[in-house]
Amino acid sequence: MVSARILTLIRKELLAVWRDKRSRMVLIVPPLVQLFIFAFAATQDVHNVTLGVLDQDRTQQSRELLARFEGSPTFTHLLRLEHESEIAAVVDGREALAVLHIGPDFSERLLAGKSARVQMILDGRRSNAALIVQSYVGEIIARFNAEWSAARGLKTQPTVLVARAWFNPNLFSQWAIVPGLVAILTLLVGLVVTTLSVARERELGTFEQLLVTPLTPVQIMAGKTAPALLIGMVEGTVILIAAIWAFDIPFTSSLALFYLALFVYLSAVIGVGLFISALVQTQQQAILGTFLFMVPAILLSGFATPIENMPEWLQTATQANPVRHFLVIVRGVFLKDMGWSVAVDSLWPLALIAALTLPAAAWLFRHRLY
Numbered sequence: 001m002v003s004a005r006i007l008t009l010i011r012k013e014l015l016a017v018w019r020d021k022r023s024r025m026v027l028i029v030p031p032l033v034q035l036f037i038f039a040f041a042a043t044q045d046v047h048n049v050t051l052g053v054l055d056q057d058r059t060q061q062s063r064e065l066l067a068r069f070e071g072s073p074t075f076t077h078l079l080r081l082e083h084e085s086e087i088a089a090v091v092d093g094r095e096a097l098a099v100l101h102i103g104p105d106f107s108e109r110l111l112a113g114k115s116a117r118v119q120m121i122l123d124g125r126r127s128n129a130a131l132i133v134q135s136y137v138g139e140i141i142a143r144f145n146a147e148w149s150a151a152r153g154l155k156t157q158p159t160v161l162v163a164r165a166w167f168n169p170n171l172f173s174q175w176a177i178v179p180g181l182v183a184i185l186t187l188l189v190g191l192v193v194t195t196l197s198v199a200r201e202r203e204l205g206t207f208e209q210l211l212v213t214p215l216t217p218v219q220i221m222a223g224k225t226a227p228a229l230l231i232g233m234v235e236g237t238v239i240l241i242a243a244i245w246a247f248d249i250p251f252t253s254s255l256a257l258f259y260l261a262l263f264v265y266l267s268a269v270i271g272v273g274l275f276i277s278a279l280v281q282t283q284q285q286a287i288l289g290t291f292l293f294m295v296p297a298i299l300l301s302g303f304a305t306p307i308e309n310m311p312e313w314l315q316t317a318t319q320a321n322p323v324r325h326f327l328v329i330v331r332g333v334f335l336k337d338m339g340w341s342v343a344v345d346s347l348w349p350l351a352l353i354a355a356l357t358l359p360a361a362a363w364l365f366r367h368r369l370y
Contacts, residue, residue, distance in 0.1 A: 010226045049074055049133055050308060052090045052099035052121075054081040059107040065118075068140050069100070074133075091123050091166055092336075094328075097306075098122050098133050110148070124168025125331050126176055129306065167335040175250075178243045179334040180303045182236055183265070183326045187297065189235045190266050191290045193228040194273025199286040221365050224277075225270050225358075232266040233259070243334070253333035257343055261329040264350045268322040271357025278364040297323045325349045 051069060055062050069075050079096050081087065090096050101119040109116040120137055122130040168175045240258070243249045251258075276289040298304070300314070301323035307315055318324045325346040332338030 010223050014227050014230075048076045048306075048308060049098070049129075049136075050077045050079055050096045051075045051133075052079045052081055052087065052096035054084065054087065054099065054101045056104040057102050057106040061107040061110050062102050065102070065141075065144055066100075068144060069137075072136070072140060074136050087121055091121055094123065096123075097126065097129055098137070100137070119164065122165040124165035124175070125335050126306070130165055130168075131173075174247050175335060176331070178239075178247050178249055179331050180327055182239045182243070182262075182330050183301070183323050184298060184303060185239055186232045186236045186262065186266060187269055187294060187323055188290075190228050190232040190269040191273045191276075191294060192287075193231055194224065194270050195277045195280070195286040195290050196283055197224045197228070198274075198277040199280050199283045202281055203283055218362060218366075221274060221362055224274065228270050228273065229263070229266050232269070233262060236262045236266075249334060251334055252337040254340075257338070257340060258330070258333045261326060261333075261343065261347060261350070264347060264354055265322055265326040268350055268354040268357055271354055271361050272322075274361035275357060275364060278361060278367075297321050300324065301327055303327060319349065320353065322350055322353050325353075 053066060053069070055066060066078065070078055079090065081090065081099070084101075087099050087101065090099060099121040101121065103117065103119075106116045106118070118141065120134065122134060124130060240251070244251055272293060273290070276293065277286060280286045280289055300307075300310075300318045300321050302318075303323070307318055307324065310318070328346045329338065329343050332343065
């Protein structure tokens with residue numbers, strides 16, 4: 001009986017969204033337009049970069065080269081590595097955007113008048129930032145080459161930079177941007193559907209009629225939650241298909257992991273949306289509340305600007321942002337074949353946020369009813 005009541009309310013909510021022309025336009029047209037605009041227009045700036053360094057030569061020549069990176073305003077921190085095995089962990093864990101690997105024969109080849117190769121490993125998940133860092137590193141090595149050659153009268157290029165990007169070998173910007181749009185656009189849909197639901201009922205005067213039905217406040221909240229969750233899952237699926245078929249972005253991990261993460265993420269977002277909907281009285285207030293939360297959530301997610309560039313206190317605050325954690329997962333399942341054991345590190349914060357926002361929204365919802 002209870003489940004039949006909730007299903008009836010869910011059906012009512014879906015029909016209300018579908019029959020409202022403005023709601024249909026908000027749910028269908030803007031996400032598709034934003035998908036293509038962001039995919040082609042979004043850019044990333046790079047500064048305060050952490051550069052991993054593996055110096056196996058440890059000579060005056062290698063230290064002279066590294067001193068140029070230490071004096072660069074772009075690279076604020078050099079992360080010293082001891083073994084080649086540490087490179088994968090540093091890049092995989094996003095501790096450094098790039099790793100500079102100087103081989104053991106670097107100074108020997110330089111002093112012999114031969115070209116000495118320096119390898120740079122880039123994190124291809126952040127393709128725009130990686131391209132910019134590659135150009136910065138190239139400029140520093142070019143200046144080192146010019147001064148070394150001029151001092152010794154050499155005509156050959158003493159140091160050759162060999163760059164290799166992991167997870168995104170060709171550093172296509174769309175490979176980094178489009179997966180992130182799964183998080184951004186489902187955030188928009190989940191918040192709009194949830195926050196407008198209660199506000200629309202109050203404006204039309206049907207909310208009081210809903211309260212005199214046999215449905216309890218918890219059942220009403222469940223009926224408001226399920227349509228937003230369903231629409232968000234469908235929206236995420238549409239963007240997933242568009243990313244794979246329209247933009248040729250590889251999907252390398254498990255679909256089950258993707259949908260589990262999307263479900264938990266939407267649960268956290270809907271909890272925030274219900275919280276907002278319990279506070280507002282009109283649809284205009286609901287839209288303002290949605291954007292009041294959405295804009296900071298996107299800015300603090302790492303989608304447009306690296307979180308590492310932010311002050312430490314702000315980096316700590318981003319831990320409460322569900323978009324940040326879902327971005328790590330969605331980029332991982334697209335580009336780096338993320339496994340379940342790695343995804344857990346971002347899944348449990350999402351689950352914790354959902355476990356806090358949904359009960360808080362339910363409490364406020366009941367509190368505002370009576």
